Amino acid sequence: MKAVPKVNTDGLYLEDTLVDDAFSGVVPFYAEIEPEPPADPEESEQEADEQPEEEAPEPEIAGYIVGVPVKPGLFLPRFDLDGWEAYRDAVDAALSEFQQAYGEWAALPEEERGEPPIYVAPVQPTLWIEGLTPEEIEEITRPQPQEPSEVDLLKERLAAAEARNEQLAEESTINQFALMELHMMILEMKEGGGPV
Structure with missing residues (x-):
């Protein structure tokens, strides 16, 4: 074959x-x-008897x-x-x-x-x-644009999360410096005898 x-x-x-x-x-x-099925089985039997x-x-x-x-x-x-x-x-x-x-x-x-x-x-x-x-x-x-795979999507999400973490870390550092300055100002006021 x-x-x-x-x-x-x-x-x-x-x-x-x-x-x-x-x-x-x-x-x-x-x-x-494909043979056509009869509409009514009784009619088809009668027609078969009558027609050649x-x-x-x-x-x-x-x-x-x-x-x-x-x-x-x-x-x-x-x-x-x-x-x-x-x-x-x-x-x-x-x-x-x-x-x-x-x-x-x-x-x-x-x-x-x-x-x-x-x-x-x-x-x-x-x-x-x-x-x-x-x-x-x-x-x-023609080269078709490929949809990103799950791994590519996870890499993108990871990169976005890392960027957001860096941004939050910078904001946290800035907030810590601002808090320290505020704390220093309060200490200076206490030592200087000013109202607290």
């Missing part, structure tokens, strides 16, 4: 799915058809399973379904041309044949392309 990409009908990558190791090419997968059996609705293609590996480095891989069809047409044409040339070669007498024709398959084009516009890629690759 191997994982291969599934794409929607526009060729945009959906997810990977498991397939047999020998799988190659492109095959469709279909949307599930209806044909099942034709399944709708929901996307494709792609046996071509995804080219790395794409933000939103898109498989070129039209390019795949053109490539398959080129392969069929090259094979038909080879079979015709081989048939003509085989029809010649052995002494006139020469070297048999060689089948040369067309080169497979790059079928996986970028599904996003350059503007969309720029938007998702």
Whole structure:
């Protein structure tokens, strides 16, 4: 088993799915058809008896399973379904041309044949392309402002608390000096015999 990409009908990558190791090419997968429940079960039984059996609705293609590996480095891989069809047409044409040339070669007498024709398959084009516009890629690759982590928030709070502690320590020192001066003034007044 191997994982291969599934794409929607526009060729945009959906997810990977498991397939047999020998799988190659492109095959469709279909949307599930949900039967409509009858409005009234008794009516549906009567209608079924009266009407002939209806044909099942034709399944709708929901996307494709792609046996071509995804080219790395794409933000939103898109498989070129039209390019795949053109490539398959080129392969069929090259094979038909080879079979015709081989048939003509085989029809010649052995002494006139020469070297048999060689089948040369067309080169497979790059079928996986970028599904996003350059503007969309720029938007998702632009550095985003990061929200601060809990550690960063705690560091900020700690720095703010330390700054506040320093401020309170300075105010406390100033208050102590003011209290000492007041105390000295009171002592001087007592010693000087002034009113206390």
